[in-house]
Amino acid sequence: MSKHQITSTNDFVIRFANVNGTGSASANGLFAKALFRMGLPISPKNIFPSNIQGLPTWYEVRVSEKGYLGRRGGVDISVAMNPQSLKQDIDCLQAGGYLMYDSTKPLDIRVQRDDVHYLGIPLTEMCQREYDDPRKRQLFKNVIYVGALAALLDMDFSVLTGLVADTFKGKEKLVLPNIHALEMGYQYAQEHFQCPLGIRVERRDLTTEKIMMSGNDALGLGAVYGGATVVGWYPITPSTSAVEAFEKYANKFRICEQTGCKKFALIQAEDELAAIGIVLGASWNGARSFTATSGPGVSLMSEFLGLAYFAEVPTVLFDIQRTGPSTGMPTRTQQSDILAAAYASHGDTKHVLLFPATPKECFEMSALSFDLADRLQTPIILLSDLDLGMNDVMSDPLEWDDSRQYDRGKVLSRKDLERMDTPFGRYRDVDDDGICYRTYPGSHPQKGAYFTRGSSHNRDAAYTEKSEDYVDSMERLLKKWHTAKSLVPAPQRYDNPDANKSTDLGMLFFGTTTDAALEAQNILAEEGIHINALRVRAFPFNDQVEAFLSEHQQIFVIEQNRDGQLRTLLMNECSADPSRLIPLTLYDGMPVCAQDIRREIRKTLKVNNVMPLRAQTRGDS
Amino acid sequence: MTYHRPSFRHPDLPTNELGHTRQYYEGALSTLCAGCGHDSVSAAIVQACFELAIEPHHVAKLSGIGCSSKTPAYFLNQAHGFNSVHGRMPSVATGANAANRQMAYIGISGDGDSASIGFGQFSHVVRRNLNMLYLVENNGCYGLTKGQDSATADVGSAGKRGIATAFEPIDLCAQALQLGATFVARSFSGDKQQLVPLLKAAITHKGFAFIDVISPCVTFNNTTTSTKSYDHMREHVRQADVVDFVPAEKEITVDYAPGTTKELTLHDGSVIHLTKAQSDLDTSDPHAALNAIHDHKVRGEVLTGLLYLDTELHDFHRVINTMPTPLRDLQEKDLCPGGDVLQGINSGLR
Ligand SMILES: Cc1ncc(C[n+]2csc(CCOP(=O)(O)OP(=O)(O)O)c2C)c(N)n1
Ligand code: SF4
């Protein structure tokens, strides 16, 4: 009897196992991008160690004609280029899957399985023969296996060669050698294996308008578009690339043509306290400014966040979350800073949070955060995470409306001050919306100066220890908080796909949980379980969130942390009965899978859990 | 509480070139202890700004937390002030200066604020050579939390609690010198003659100007056993030089005896005249300054005056090459690349 073979067109998971620092990233990226250019929705994910060289690293690509971008779980093709992780890389395969390996040396029989297929290519030997330079021997190994995959999966070879040409634009010397390596792999596979495999791809046109971009790249670009000029920062994974993206785009678009001077100041600070201090100072002085960090940085920034809240200084902070607590797993993802961000700092504080789910939204919310900070004169904390921030994610294209004007909020200019017949008071609630007028330093020789302080102040910004003055400003801050509800992005609702079925089940989530949750919603609908979904996009929660909670009997709050932090926030801030909010937490540091959500929901609803064959895996996933 | 001064002004008060009286440069009434050194420093700042004839609203005042950090409320009422968090004034000043390089920045700190909780931020703002006056009102103790030893207290010095300090002090001038400050001075709150011209020179200097002002805390550290008391200071101060500051476009009217003074010209043409007093310090040599500080300390003396000055222009904005226009004044057209550029970026991501 012949072994089971996975057969599937445009729907599979391939995982590359490499050694960190061996140049595999560009070859693997080439493979993924080629599929994207063949019109296929893909979602590549880097699974990398907190280390510069030598430790195992994986690159997992899901291809899904249906357009599912969440992690699927399970692996159909494993490209095992790292002897150190070989056992894992065989164990992760689904039955009937394929293992590609370097057959220069025989495969260790102790780790072999008899329910998977072996695709041995003598990569080391081929490179040894072909190249003299040891670095080339190393690098081209990666390109050769991509060539072999092209034959095995029936990829369009011309897409690959086109991509190589695009990638090495300006370095033409590199084009031919790369194409040659691709051809070596392609030919070897043609000659030695039955091509294509049961798993294969076919051209579609499902990605025509789409782009592939990392969330951090989009954040950095959004900050350039949003008019940020001063950046204070301190390096920390996974936020660093957001600041690097800002720098990259600013160096392109923000250099004065005549003088070569910069229209921005990027300041690598001594720590995160200084990074956010820089943001407060710059914003106070009328510039748009931001910092980016991750959990440990948020902890350090909290004293300043309280000052910004109480003294009402616009502040923009991007928190690219990683796995906590403490140093945790610095290169794994999580959504576990929700409470730390929402209530950062001592005393009664709460902060506006934004939850982007796609690169397009990262771009938009990045730019928006500066408008919101200026309008609300308070910290705006954008919560992304490693999964969205550091992976290339397929997204709708970015858009910018050229008629858009920055909203600089309530700022009195010199002219405004001249015209005023009432005296200026920094904390007077003139418009009755909780937001007061501010002035930039240096605006007027005699009017509008005030003293910014984190100590208690009255409406005219003077120090006070009078209880009624203190309570007055705390209550006004609450009023401002209510105003914020109408300004932050509204949640997005996804009703159960079968319009004929009404349901009192709901699911609620945000950010990178979205793709997997919506996929689970579809799978469950096919299985007869109908659930409405709501993606929150900001805190404070507005009436639509309240309405969703009251319309449903049971609401699964799906999030990537242990303690159900989003659920806690909903309990604190909304009127919903907590017993109706069911925590569904997935927090192992890996991007979430639809099957895990599906399983948890079925378990809670006490529906018999039979996993479909495809999702069964051996060992880790 | 903030107490406002009565607004009555005598009509014949002298005015500066801008037509402002000295009172125009004052702030709210101080709530510090009567006799606190910090109040004399505030008065010296008022005097210096008045004499320099700067527009108060072109100055931003920043501070951390402490009695000293409260003082920006007590000078320059027409200037914006930012009383930030303990030890973090340097970062706020960095951001503010990055946003608008055309204003003058006066940062006021304490020895606790700068030598302990804010030692890191202090060091880094020096390294950045941010164009600002950074003034520490150094009383060797934490005034606001009732007199605990600070990191600048000398070994053996004892304040009101009567317990001698056991740990090596941090000398902030020496630190500033080692970290590349371009203007370093030390003074005494009781020596207005010296402090006012030093302040004028420091505010005019285009770069990081650091002044450590010994400023006694009358309530907790003015004891006979304290080395930061008024009496101790009066006895042990040694002036490196007598400082005179002549702003640009002003004629030099004083006759200096030939060979006794040195002229240092700042970027805007202002001139500092140094008349040698008790030392022959070479103010262009940071090592000489470090040695002089050390030698005096060994003798139990405190060397004051201008200790080091580098007149080369290499302030922060110059180093990072930002444009001369304040960044905060840039508008959409300068900042936003626009929709067409974005289409191009989209195409590059396919
Ligand atoms: C984070 C933090 N820790 C502690 C304090 C309490 N605190 C207020 S002022 C101060 C010391 C101030 O000393 P110094 O800077 O020398 O100022 P002085 O009062 O002596 O002028 C301390 C410890 C605080 N405000 N914030
Ligand atoms: S406690 Fe000391 S430092 Fe504070 S105001 Fe009184 S004298 Fe000045």
Ligand SMILES: [Mg+2]
């Ligand atoms: Mg002190």
